[in-house]
Amino acid sequence: MILEILRMSLDSLTANKLRSFLSMLGIIIGVGAVIAIVSVGSGAQSQVTSQISQLGSNIINIGPGISRGRSGRISFSATDVFTMELAEQLMRNCPSLKNIIPSVQASGLLIASNTNYQTSIIGVTPSYQEIYEYYPAVGQFVTTDHEENASNVIVLGAGLAEELFPGENPLGAKVKLFIRNRNLLFTVIGVMEEKGTGAMGNLENQAFIPASVILKKINNRKYVNGYTAQALSSETAKTAVGEIEYFLTRYLTDTNKFRITSQEQILETINQVTGTLSLMLGGIAGISLLVGGIGIMNIMLVSVTERTREIGIRKALGAKRKHILSQFLIESLAMSGFGGLIGIGLGWVGAVGVAKIGGWPLVVTHTSVVVAFSFSLLVGLFFGIYPARKAARLDPVIALSYE
Amino acid sequence: MLIKINNLKKTYKMGEVNVEALGGVSFQIEEQEFVAIIGPSGSGKSTLMHILGCLDQPTAGNYFLDNEDVSRVSDDKLAEIRNKKIGFVFQQFNLLPKATILQNVSVPLIYAGVRGRRKQQHLAEKALQMVGLGDRMNHRPNEVSGGQRQRVAIARALINNPSLILADEPTGNLDSKTGKEIMKIFHQLNKEGHTIIMVTHNQEIANQAQRVIQIRDGLIQRDEVIA
Numbered sequence: 001m002i003l004e005i006l007r008m009s010l011d012s013l014t015a016n017k018l019r020s021f022l023s024m025l026g027i028i029i030g031v032g033a034v035i036a037i038v039s040v041g042s043g044a045q046s047q048v049t050s051q052i053s054q055l056g057s058n059i060i061n062i063g064p065g066i067s068r069g070r071s072g073r074i075s076f077s078a079t080d081v082f083t084m085e086l087a088e089q090l091m092r093n094c095p096s097l098k099n100i101i102p103s104v105q106a107s108g109l110l111i112a113s114n115t116n117y118q119t120s121i122i123g124v125t126p127s128y129q130e131i132y133e134y135y136p137a138v139g140q141f142v143t144t145d146h147e148e149n150a151s152n153v154i155v156l157g158a159g160l161a162e163e164l165f166p167g168e169n170p171l172g173a174k175v176k177l178f179i180r181n182r183n184l185l186f187t188v189i190g191v192m193e194e195k196g197t198g199a200m201g202n203l204e205n206q207a208f209i210p211a212s213v214i215l216k217k218i219n220n221r222k223y224v225n226g227y228t229a230q231a232l233s234s235e236t237a238k239t240a241v242g243e244i245e246y247f248l249t250r251y252l253t254d255t256n257k258f259r260i261t262s263q264e265q266i267l268e269t270i271n272q273v274t275g276t277l278s279l280m281l282g283g284i285a286g287i288s289l290l291v292g293g294i295g296i297m298n299i300m301l302v303s304v305t306e307r308t309r310e311i312g313i314r315k316a317l318g319a320k321r322k323h324i325l326s327q328f329l330i331e332s333l334a335m336s337g338f339g340g341l342i343g344i345g346l347g348w349v350g351a352v353g354v355a356k357i358g359g360w361p362l363v364v365t366h367t368s369v370v371v372a373f374s375f376s377l378l379v380g381l382f383f384g385i386y387p388a389r390k391a392a393r394l395d396p397v398i399a400l401s402y403e
Numbered sequence: 404m405l406i407k408i409n410n411l412k413k414t415y416k417m418g419e420v421n422v423e424a425l426g427g428v429s430f431q432i433e434e435q436e437f438v439a440i441i442g443p444s445g446s447g448k449s450t451l452m453h454i455l456g457c458l459d460q461p462t463a464g465n466y467f468l469d470n471e472d473v474s475r476v477s478d479d480k481l482a483e484i485r486n487k488k489i490g491f492v493f494q495q496f497n498l499l500p501k502a503t504i505l506q507n508v509s510v511p512l513i514y515a516g517v518r519g520r521r522k523q524q525h526l527a528e529k530a531l532q533m534v535g536l537g538d539r540m541n542h543r544p545n546e547v548s549g550g551q552r553q554r555v556a557i558a559r560a561l562i563n564n565p566s567l568i569l570a571d572e573p574t575g576n577l578d579s580k581t582g583k584e585i586m587k588i589f590h591q592l593n594k595e596g597h598t599i600i601m602v603t604h605n606q607e608i609a610n611q612a613q614r615v616i617q618i619r620d621g622l623i624q625r626d627e628v629i630a
């Protein structure tokens with residue numbers, strides 16, 4: 001019997017093709033929007049996430065704490081706490097740490113034989129390469145020896161090398177660093193690989209010298225700005241943060257003097273933000289689904305009125321309430337379900353298009369497809385039930401005499 | 404005894420006013436009777452037929468069909484009785500315009516739960532042959548004449564082999580020649596064992612029945628058996 005009722009419903013839908021299609025439009029647009037938005041949201045999210053995790057999700061930054069100064073202004077508190085020795089102590093006391101490097105840098109003018117270039121000079125230790133997975137393409141990086149002896153050696157970013165020594169081999173060449181009205185002479189020992197612009201900014205035009213050189217020969221003080229640490233793995237990042245926190249709190253006796261941020265935390269925040277955004281856009285799409293549902297209800301009410309006589313005839317011939325109810329419910333379900341399928345198709349196409357333009361991976365999850373489809377069926381059910389009940393409860397005599 | 408009604412009343416509420424369409428009607432109808440109901444317009448004939456056909460329920464009184472009181476049962480139970488025991492033929496044919504003749508005749512089978520397309524088609528063809536409409540089964544109702552439409556309606560009425568066939572002015576929309584042909588079918592059905600109750604304005608047609616019940620203002624005025 002259900003097969004015959006199904007056929008009746010479909011017959012009536014195909015008899016009014018244009019009308020059925022127009023009634024489906026709301027659902028089509030709603031579902032299409034849900035699919036496209038969720039896909040764009042997760043695509044963008046996965047792109048941001050992958051950019052950040054390129055940095056390594058096990059990276060932890062330790063910097064000066066933020067304190068509120070007079071008149072409530074936010075200022076960084078005194079930084080005279082982070083020394084090279086403290087870095088070594090952290091390394092010894094935090095078993096989840098793999099590497100730790102100081103953050104110290106300066107800005108100066110690099111002078112080669114013909115050209116000069118104003119750039120940032122990063123103070124590094126050998127671990128820098130491992131933490132950022134950034135290695136020299138030719139020559140070598142700063143070694144432990146260089147660091148201990150504060151040797152005047154310099155490693156150039158790929159772009160910088162091209163600026164200072166166009167078309168030449170810079171290895172072994174001398175460059176002068178003009179900084180704070182003094183000149184320091186460095187020997188080029190390496191050129192870094194090309195890495196492009198990432199979330200860390202442009203690395204290509206930076207220069208790298210031993211951290212000790214900056215501390216002893218340029219800044220003349222023993223303090224660095226902070227540290228960049230690397231946990232053994234992404235899984236131990238949280239533990240590592242805890243260990244650092246514990247150690248620094250005891251060592252500095254003041255939690256306001258330092259501040260720890262992990263990539264993990266940043267990632268969480270970003271996921272939260274994009275999640276909220278997707279939810280909001282999804283909500284808007286949900287509203288259009290709702291509107292689509294109302295459209296279906298409207299057309300079903302019209303259909304029930306138009307077919308009052310048919311309902312009367314069917315009832316006179318023995319149709320029970322459930323038969324009439326299912327006939328009309330199947331109609332609205334078929335409309336919303338079919339509309340949902342078309343919407344999924346269109347949303348998919350839209351998602352492919354936006355992913356191409358945005359340059360991120362196409363993410364259409366099974367979940368979003370299943371959820372969108374079930375939601376459209378639910379809309380059809382919810383908005384179809386009232387007209388169908390109205391039809392099922394019609395009085396046969398009144399329905400039969402309906403003109 | 405197929406039908407027994409007892410002081411049947413039907414009142415319609417029209418705003419403040421109550422319209423009494425049936426004011427207390429009682430009679431019995433035996434199996435295989437052929438009864439004509441006559442009366443002036445507005446006298447309550449259709450109202451009575453609707454109640455007899457289980458399309459409507461009385462305001463007061465009792466209706467026993469096959470010794471079962473059906474005057475106070477649920478909508479769905481009434482639907483089941485209409486489907487199994489009653490065939491209704493209307494003045495306006497009341498066919499589904501978008502369905503073919505074969506599909507129209509099959510509708511009661513669907514609600515009776517008769518399974519299988521083949522079986523349904525077979526039963527529908529048989530019913531159509533009984534009313535002399537073996538061909539034209541795949542036409543739509545608007546492609547055939549009025550008399551043929553009424554034949555379709557009769558075929559539909561008898562497809563579940565109901566004991567009772569109700570006809571409310573079945574020849575009202577037909578010319579007299581076609582009307583006679585339709586009457587022949589009813590007589591044939593009566594002979595085959597169906598009880599027939601027919602509303603008519605036509606005295607000649609009423610005289611073909613075994614019994615005539617005359618109604619006026621919602622009351623039985625005359626109830627007589629013809630020779």
Ligand SMILES: Nc1ncnc2c1ncn2[C@@H]1O[C@H](COP(=O)(O)OP(=O)(O)OP(=O)(O)O)[C@@H](O)[C@H]1O
Binds near residue numbers: 422443446
């Ligand atoms: N749904 C209704 N609401 C209110 N009054 C109604 C309704 N149906 C019928 N009536 C009234 O009940 C009375 C009987 O109507 P009914 O249709 O039974 O008459 P009838 O004998 O079939 O007339 P006709 O020969 O014209 O078909 C009439 O006065 C009619 O106006």
Ligand SMILES: [Mg+2]
Binds near residue numbers: 448449450571
């Ligand atoms: Mg009438």
